[in-house]
Amino acid sequence: xxxxxxxxxxxxxxxxxxxxxxxxxxxxxxxxxxxxxxxxxxxxxxxxxxxxxxxxxxxxxxxxxxxxxxxxxxxxxxxxxxxxxxxxxxxxxxxxxxxxxxxxxxxxxxxxxxxxxxxxxxxxxxxxxxxxxxxxxxxxxxxxxxxxxxxxxxxxxxxxxxxxxxxxxxxxxxxxxxxxxxxxxxxxxxxxxxxxxxxxxxxxxxxxxxxxxxxxxxxxxxxxxxxxxxx
Amino acid sequence: xxxxxxxxxxxxxxxxxxxxxxxxxxxxxxxxxxxxxxxxxxxxxxxxxxxxxxxxxxxxxxxxxxxxxxxxxxxxxxxxxxxxxxxxxxxxxxxxxxxxxxxxxxxxxxxxxxxxxxxxxxxxxxxxxxxxxxxxxxxxxxxxxxxxxxxxxxxxxxxxxxxxxxxxxxxxxxxxxxxxxxxxxxxxxxxxxxxxxxxxxxxxxxxxxxxxxxxxxxxxxxxxxxxxxxx
Numbered sequence: 001x002x003x004x005x006x007x008x009x010x011x012x013x014x015x016x017x018x019x020x021x022x023x024x025x026x027x028x029x030x031x032x033x034x035x036x037x038x039x040x041x042x043x044x045x046x047x048x049x050x051x052x053x054x055x056x057x058x059x060x061x062x063x064x065x066x067x068x069x070x071x072x073x074x075x076x077x078x079x080x081x082x083x084x085x086x087x088x089x090x091x092x093x094x095x096x097x098x099x100x101x102x103x104x105x106x107x108x109x110x111x112x113x114x115x116x117x118x119x120x121x122x123x124x125x126x127x128x129x130x131x132x133x134x135x136x137x138x139x140x141x142x143x144x145x146x147x148x149x150x151x152x153x154x155x156x157x158x159x160x161x162x163x164x165x166x167x168x169x170x171x172x173x174x175x176x177x178x179x180x181x182x183x184x185x186x187x188x189x190x191x192x193x194x195x196x197x198x199x200x201x202x203x204x205x206x207x208x209x210x211x212x213x214x215x216x217x218x219x220x221x222x223x224x225x226x227x228x229x230x231x
Numbered sequence: 232x233x234x235x236x237x238x239x240x241x242x243x244x245x246x247x248x249x250x251x252x253x254x255x256x257x258x259x260x261x262x263x264x265x266x267x268x269x270x271x272x273x274x275x276x277x278x279x280x281x282x283x284x285x286x287x288x289x290x291x292x293x294x295x296x297x298x299x300x301x302x303x304x305x306x307x308x309x310x311x312x313x314x315x316x317x318x319x320x321x322x323x324x325x326x327x328x329x330x331x332x333x334x335x336x337x338x339x340x341x342x343x344x345x346x347x348x349x350x351x352x353x354x355x356x357x358x359x360x361x362x363x364x365x366x367x368x369x370x371x372x373x374x375x376x377x378x379x380x381x382x383x384x385x386x387x388x389x390x391x392x393x394x395x396x397x398x399x400x401x402x403x404x405x406x407x408x409x410x411x412x413x414x415x416x417x418x419x420x421x422x423x424x425x426x427x428x429x430x431x432x433x434x435x436x437x438x439x440x441x442x443x444x445x446x447x448x449x450x451x452x453x454x455x456x457x458x459x460x461x462x
Contacts, residue, residue, distance in 0.1 A: 091309035
């Protein structure tokens with residue numbers, strides 16, 4: 001499969017996981033066709049392309065579907081290897097990046113989801129916020145080690161861990177507006193606070209992360225539908 | 232970090248995740264020092280080397296720790312690139328292998344754990360067994376597509392998905408003995424049944440997978456301690 005085949009992404013900018021794919025293609029300067037998915041009414045193409053998880057994003061390269069956002073990021077980095085790299089060039093750097101990206105999906109996503117799910121349950125919400133904050137404090141420490149004084153986890157350029165965490169920034173803003181919770185705190189995690197500004201200002205990210213009000217509308221619908229089957 | 236640095240593995244053959252690391256080093260014909268870990272009384276070295284998850288395996292290469300078994304497998308494949316490959320050579324093959332290995336950790340491990348946790352609760356046990364069986368049926372289908380009539384997911388040789396799933400085979404045997412449940416069924420998943428024989432007979436695997444009775448003893452202790460903090 002060559003890098004010149006047709007590139008389609010089943011996704012939506014409301015999904016942080018789909019946003020990752022879009023940022024990666026922007027970094028690589030690769031044109032792709034976005035097939036907008038409605039997660040409340042899943043398309044036949046999505047169900048056929050990702051029968052296991054039935055989730056976005058799916059990258060369709062030529063005729064072949066590739067699922068799971070972190071798998072897709074690595075695939076993009078390997079196929080379009082002539083563009084700027086997404087993963088570090090050395091095996092140890094790649095191992096550390098894979099570790100933290102998996103950690104973000106395992107822990108931070110769950111904590112963010114728990115805040116949304118808690119709704120008006122103040123005790124549950126406080127516990128979920130505390131959990132998310134602890135995770136971000138750990139990531140602040142990881143940032144110091146990975147970035148070595150530079151702007152990004154990936155160094156001077158946005159890399160794998162930047163994309164993994166940065167894809168949640170729009171949801172962090174929505175949670176602030178919806179739940180009155182400031183997750184990325186200038187006092188508790190000053191480096192990540194600054195990192196977030198750099199990340200959002202990057203040319204590969206700017207037009208991809210959704211506006212807060214636009215995402216807020218979706219988030220309210222999403223929370224109202226929590227627990228209901230989505231097809 | 233060169234491939235000639237000292238190689239240590241904090242692990243134990245009772246852990247399917249640690250077993251993966253050992254199999255990978257056997258494939259690559261790399262000597263390593265196993266630092267046997269007691270998961271009921273975790274060592275200072277483990278807590279220092281994997282402060283985030285506090286889990287085995289940890290690979291210590293030179294002075295640097297690498298955590299999480301699938302991250303370790305990819306690291307080993309990249310550092311000892313001159314040995315037989317563990318991941319497929321093409322990006323699409325690698326994406327598919329990464330997808331299934333993550334699926335195994337996400338779904339099959341959880342189902343196997345649920346069977347052990349169910350204990351005498353017959354309803355819970357039946358549900359967990361049904362879940363595990365459905366996962367194995369899906370993996371049977373994946374095997375057909377990946378192996379293309381050859382012996383392994385990886386083709387003629389054991390690869391990434393083989394190691395990810397095969398590392399659970401000793402536990403599958405223990406569950407059969409302990410819970411009277413035959414997960415890898417010759418009728419329901421005939422290809423995987425055959426694959427398991429090939430896998431266990433492989434030179435890289437033979438001396439690594441624990442004997443059923445030895446693991447059974449550990450499993451009984453493990454189940455008795457479920458829910459208790461392990462340090």
